[in-house]
Each structure stands twice: as structure tokens, then as C-alpha cells.
Amino acid sequence: MISRDASPRGAFNLLAIPVFKRLMKSRWYPAVIAWPTLVVFAFITYELVAGPSSAHDNFGTALTWVLWWPLLPIMFLFAGRIWCTLCPFGTINDLVQKFVGNNRPVPLFLKRFGIWIIDGIFMLITWSDHLWGVVESPLNSGILLLLITLGAVVSGAFFERRTWCRYLCFLGGLSGNYTRGGMIGLSATPDICASCTTSSCYKGNEKAAGCPMFVYPRTMDTNADCNLCGNCVKSCPNDSIRITTRLPSEELWFVRKPQLPVAFLASVIMGIVFVQNITMLDIWNGVLGWFEKSLGLTNYPITFTIAFLILMAVPVGLLFGASALAARANGKTVVENFARFGYAIIPLDMAGHIAHNLFHLLAEGKAIGYTALGLFGKAVPEASSAILDSATIQVLQYALVVLGMVASVYTALRLARGTTESKPRRATTFAPFAVLMLLLAAVNLWLFSMPMGMRM
Amino acid sequence: MKKNLLVMAVLALALIPSGLFADGMGAGMGKDVNGLKVEFMVGGTKAKVGTNQVTVSIHDAQGKAVADEAIMLEIAMDQGAKMTMDMDKEKTKSVMMSADATSPGSYKGSVDLGFKGKWIADMELSRAGSTDKASFDFEVFEAGPDWTFLAFFALVIAIVIAGAAFLRSRRKKPEGGKAA
Numbered sequence: 001m002i003s004r005d006a007s008p009r010g011a012f013n014l015l016a017i018p019v020f021k022r023l024m025k026s027r028w029y030p031a032v033i034a035w036p037t038l039v040v041f042a043f044i045t046y047e048l049v050a051g052p053s054s055a056h057d058n059f060g061t062a063l064t065w066v067l068w069w070p071l072l073p074i075m076f077l078f079a080g081r082i083w084c085t086l087c088p089f090g091t092i093n094d095l096v097q098k099f100v101g102n103n104r105p106v107p108l109f110l111k112r113f114g115i116w117i118i119d120g121i122f123m124l125i126t127w128s129d130h131l132w133g134v135v136e137s138p139l140n141s142g143i144l145l146l147l148i149t150l151g152a153v154v155s156g157a158f159f160e161r162r163t164w165c166r167y168l169c170f171l172g173g174l175s176g177n178y179t180r181g182g183m184i185g186l187s188a189t190p191d192i193c194a195s196c197t198t199s200s201c202y203k204g205n206e207k208a209a210g211c212p213m214f215v216y217p218r219t220m221d222t223n224a225d226c227n228l229c230g231n232c233v234k235s236c237p238n239d240s241i242r243i244t245t246r247l248p249s250e251e252l253w254f255v256r257k258p259q260l261p262v263a264f265l266a267s268v269i270m271g272i273v274f275v276q277n278i279t280m281l282d283i284w285n286g287v288l289g290w291f292e293k294s295l296g297l298t299n300y301p302i303t304f305t306i307a308f309l310i311l312m313a314v315p316v317g318l319l320f321g322a323s324a325l326a327a328r329a330n331g332k333t334v335v336e337n338f339a340r341f342g343y344a345i346i347p348l349d350m351a352g353h354i355a356h357n358l359f360h361l362l363a364e365g366k367a368i369g370y371t372a373l374g375l376f377g378k379a380v381p382e383a384s385s386a387i388l389d390s391a392t393i394q395v396l397q398y399a400l401v402v403l404g405m406v407a408s409v410y411t412a413l414r415l416a417r418g419t420t421e422s423k424p425r426r427a428t429t430f431a432p433f434a435v436l437m438l439l440l441a442a443v444n445l446w447l448f449s450m451p452m453g454m455r456m
Numbered sequence: 457m458k459k460n461l462l463v464m465a466v467l468a469l470a471l472i473p474s475g476l477f478a479d480g481m482g483a484g485m486g487k488d489v490n491g492l493k494v495e496f497m498v499g500g501t502k503a504k505v506g507t508n509q510v511t512v513s514i515h516d517a518q519g520k521a522v523a524d525e526a527i528m529l530e531i532a533m534d535q536g537a538k539m540t541m542d543m544d545k546e547k548t549k550s551v552m553m554s555a556d557a558t559s560p561g562s563y564k565g566s567v568d569l570g571f572k573g574k575w576i577a578d579m580e581l582s583r584a585g586s587t588d589k590a591s592f593d594f595e596v597f598e599a600g601p602d603w604t605f606l607a608f609f610a611l612v613i614a615i616v617i618a619g620a621a622f623l624r625s626r627r628k629k630p631e632g633g634k635a636a
Binding site: 049050052053054096099100101102139142143146149150153154157158 | 505506571602606609616619620624
């Protein structure tokens with residue numbers, strides 16, 4: 001029987017659904033999904049490195065960049081970081097760890113600077129994609145997957161648990177950020193945990209291993225690092241764990257210990273969304289031409305790098321400016337405001353990311369079928385790969401950006417409420433961030449108003 | 457432990473594809489054009505999807521290198537072989553050919569070929585007021601994977617796994633419950 005669980009905010013506990021609870025407690029979960037995912041991944045990697053060299057004809061490219069990549073942020077929104085428990089790189093990490101793992105503690109520098117490294121890797125991959133072509137080249141896409149595989153193998157071979165996923169994987173950094181705004185959250189029941197002396201959820205017991213993501217449910221205040229693997233559900237002797245529904249962006253309203261690198265990543269992701277959008281538009285060549293003329297450059301890599309850095313710096317600079325204005329109102333430092341209100345950009349990041357990739361999913365979705373037919377030697381001449389027409393996709397993109405903007409503005413409002421008791425000061429703290437969110441949303445809407453290039 | 461090492465070594469070796477050293481036939485061909493022997497070659501060993509070097513060698517009937525030809529070369533996909541819709545990749549490519557100073561009678565250029573299939577090269581040779589034409593057709597193959605990179609990758613993975621297995625074998629197994 002399904003019953004409403006008494007949780008702090010009256011959220012619905014999914015573990016109250018018997019079938020779901022059985023699944024989470026089953027020893028077959030998540031292996032029953034993770035292993036087939038690994039097999040598909042192996043096939044995709046093979047296809048990328050050994051299949052057709054043109055992205056247009058490559059089934060691996062279609063599955064990776066037209067299906068998986070667009071679905072990823074949608075998954076984070078609706079199901080939290082569950083991808084990370086099914087992720088083939090994580091499974092490879094676990095496999096290597098099981099056979100030859102040394103389970104050494106995570107190096108201190110990774111704990112301190114891991115997220116900065118993730119920020120850097122994310123920017124590096126986006127930059128290299130535009131210089132050498134990762135998405136448009138099946139082989140380069142395959143090389144990227146193999147390099148991530150190598151990282152997971154090294155991590156599994158030498159370090160404990162999922163060091164790679166928690167501290168180094170750029171996808172993990174992205175998913176962690178988006179999951180903060182997601183609609184599923186795992187938590188422990190404080191009253192039950194207060195009398196617990198086993199800490200099985202973290203250490204593991206005979207029923208399941210400890211948390212692979214180094215999370216202690218009893219003290220966790222964010223779901224950014226929880227991959228919903230179910231280990232704590234299995235190992236908790238007191239049934240303290242709950243997996244609850246929540247409103248999109250709800251977790252962001254209650255940020256207690258804001259972290260600067262998380263806020264920085266949030267603003268960098270906005271820059272990446274700008275880069276990904278603008279480089280697929282006709283105006284991009286004009287922008288590059290203007291840069292070349294203004295700076296007297298003829299070298300594309302240098303021109304692109306400068307343009308890239310400027311586009312990355314715009315959201316960071318705007319957030320910094322808004323933080324400086326807010327600092328005058330609320331008495332906090334600029335860095336404190338930057339770290340706290342950077343979280344408010346996350347819903348708009350997610351909306352912009354989903355909206356951008358929605359175009360690829362819906363305007364090129366049939367390419368998945370066509371390239372699959374290509375595996376059997378069948379060609380589809382002169383056929384459109386669109387599932388929906390451009391106008392409909394554009395309306396969906398606008399709607400997503402507006403929803404993201406509303407969530408970001410509201411998050412900024414909630415965060416402003418938490419910074420000061422004084423209502424006038426709250427308003428003057430909130431105002432610059434509200435303007436910032438509206439500005440970022442306006443830029444996104446402008447970018448989505450123009451026809452975009454295809455991936456395949 | 458030894459068994460584990462053996463299994464891992466076999467798995468790692470299995471990653472190295474058997475086709476490591478495989479390659480195809482060359483894309484070179486020759487024709488007699490009004491008394492000149494013209495050899496045309498695309499790609500190193502075979503023409504592949506992507507950027508290819510084009511080499512044209514011209515010798516007279518006595519086998520003497522002809523180094524003062526002006527070559528106009530246009531390469532296009534055979535109309536009958538077109539299957540896809542990316543017109544940009546299929547359009548006619550004009551190839552700039554320039555004399556190779558290190559090899560008299562040789563002319564070099566490069567061309568980006570977007571698709572596998574049959575392509576046709578139309579060549580116009582001009583010298584001392586006379587113009588000759590020649591046409592060559594050739595097959596473009598899929599570029600295929602970079603086996604050297606893949607072999608290197610497999611080797612690195614194998615070294616990491618072997619190193620980890622070695623270190624683990626030197627450590628005592630932890631006591632207590634199930635490891636995380």
C-alpha cells in the first residue's frame with residue numbers, strides 16, 4: 001500500500017511504493033541496468049572508432065550526441081544523478097577495483113581542488129571540440145570516451161570507491177550541479193539516525209558496500225553527490241533512508257554552505273551554453289571576423305581561444321558584478337555573494353542546456369534510425385532527420401528558457417531572504433541578481449531565435 | 457592473484473585489434489596523354505575519407521621528367537555514387553597543384569574527400585601553348601580507426617592494471633566486512 005510519508009516538507013517518499021523499494025533493495029539493482037549499459041557503451045565506442053568517419057553516417061555519433069547527450073540533463077532534472085550509477089565509466093571503475101583495486105584514500109588535493117579540475121576539464125573539452133572537432137568527428141568522440149575510460153580505470157585501480165566520479169569526472173561535475181535543481185532527493189531521517197551507532201550507510205555491511213560517492217546520508221545537505229545507487233537503502237538497518245520528490249530547484253533555496261567552485265561552475269556552464277549556441281549560428285563567422293579584424297589576427301586557434309575566453313568570462317563577470325552590488329546592500333563580501341548566488345544560475349543553466357540539445361534531439365532525432373539502417377548497409381536518400389519542425393522546437397526552447405528564468409529568479413529571491421533580516425536590504429540584495437537572470441535569459445532567447453546548425 | 461593477472465592481461469590484449477597492420481591497395485594509376493606518361497595518386501596507400509595528398513607525376517615518352525606543366529585538377533564524386541544529402545561535401549573540389557622542387561616531374565596538392573565511393577578527377581595539363589586533358593576515377597574508402605592510438609591506449613590500460621595488480625599483491629588483504 002502506498003502511503004504519504006511524514007517528511008520535513010511533506011514530500012512523497014518513493015520508497016513507500018513497494019515495487020520501488022523492492023527494486024532499490026534488490027541485489028540486482030543497479031547491476032541489471034548498469035551491465036547492459038556497459039555493453040551498449042562498448043558497441044558505441046567501437047562504432048565511433050571503427051565505424052564511418054563521417055558523423056553524418058555514424059550510429060555511434062547519433063547515439064552519443066543526438067540521443068544520450070540531450071537526454072542527460074533531462075534525466076538529471078527528473079531522476080537526479082541516477083545516470084552516474086548506470087554510467088559505464090563507473091561500472092568500469094568498479095570492475096577494475098574489484099579485481100586489482102588498491103583502495104587508497106582520495107588524495108587531499110583532489111578533495112580540495114577536484115571541482116576546480118572539473119571546471120577546467122569541462123572548459124578544455126568545449127574548447128578542444130571547437131578547435132579539433134569532437135562532436136563532428138566520430139573518431140575524436142571515441143578518443144574522448146576512451147580517455148574518460150582511462151581515467152576511470154586509473155581511479156578504480158588505485159583509489160577507493162568512486163574517486164573518479166566524485167572528484168574528477170566532468171560529467172559528474174555537470175550532473176552534480178544539475179542534480180541540485182533536480183526533482184528527486186535522497187535523505188536520511190534525523191530522528192532515526194540520532195540513535196544509530198553503525199554508520200552502515202557510509203561504511204557498508206554484509207548487505208551492501210558503503211556509499212561509493214563518499215556521502216554520509218546522516219549529515220548530507222545536498223544531493224549533488226548522491227547517485228541513487230541504493231547501497232544505503234540496502235545497508236541501513238533502521239530503514240532511515242528516504243528518496244523523495246521535490247520541486248525543481250527546491251534544494252537550491254536552502255543552500256547552507258555555498259561553495260565558490262560550484263558557483264563558478266554554474267556560471268561557466270552558462271558560458272559553455274553560449275559558446276555551444278553561438279558557434280552553431282550564422283552570426284558566428286561574423287563575430288570571428290570582427291575579432292580577427294579588431295585584433296589583427298589571422299590565426300583561427302588564437303582568435304577562437306580569445307573569443308571563447310570572453311564568452312566564458314561574460315557570465316562570470318556579470319555574476320561578479322551583481323555580487324559586488326549585492327555586497328553593498330547585505331554586508332557580505334563579494335566572494336560570499338558570488339558563491340551563494342551562483343547557485344541561482346543553475347536552473348537557467350539546465351534550461352539553456354536542455355533547450356540547446358532539444359534542437360539536436362528533435363531536429364536530428366531520425367538520424368538515429370537512419371544511421372542504424374546504415375549498419376545493415378541500407379541508405380536513406382534525401383530524407384529529413386527532423387522529428388518536429390523548427391518552429392515548434394523553437395517554441396519549446398523559449399518555454400524552457402522562461403521556466404528556467406523563473407526558477408533562477410525565484411531561487412535568487414529565496415537566497416536573498418537568507419542573507420539578511422532587513423527587508424529593504426533583501427530587496428537590494430535580490431535586485432542585481434534578478435536583473436542578471438533576466439539578462440542571461442534574454443541572451444539565451446536571442447540565441448535560440450536564430451536558426452542553428454546541425455550536429456550530424 | 458596470478459589468475460587475475462592472466463585474465464586482465466588477456467582482456468587487455470584483446471583490446472588490440474587484429475587489424476593493426478592491415479591496409480589497402482594504393483590509389484595510384486597511370487595514363488598516356490598525348491605522348492606524356494601521367495601518373496595520378498590520391499592518399500598514401502589508398503584514398504580515404506578526409507584530407508588526402510594528391511600527387512601527379514609527368515614524364516615524357518623517353519622517361520624524362522616534365523617539370524613545367526600547369527595543372528588544373530578538379531575532383532568530384534561520381535553522380536551515380538551519391539547517396540547522401542550533404543551537398544557541401546559532395547561538391548566539385550578544385551585542387552591547387554604545385555611542382556615538387558625535390559622531385560622533378562612531380563606535382564602535389566591536397567583534397568578533402570567527404571564520402572566513400574567512386575570519385576572522378578578531371579585534369580587539364582597546359583604547357584607551351586598546348587592543352588591536354590585526362591580523367592581518372594578512383595575509389596575512396598572509409599578512413600578507419602587510428603590503430604596506433606588504440607594499441608597505445610590498450611597498452612596504457614594494460615600497464616595501469618598490471619601495476620595495480622602488482623601493488624595489490626604486495627599489500628595485506630583488509631580484514632572485516634565487505635569493502636566499499
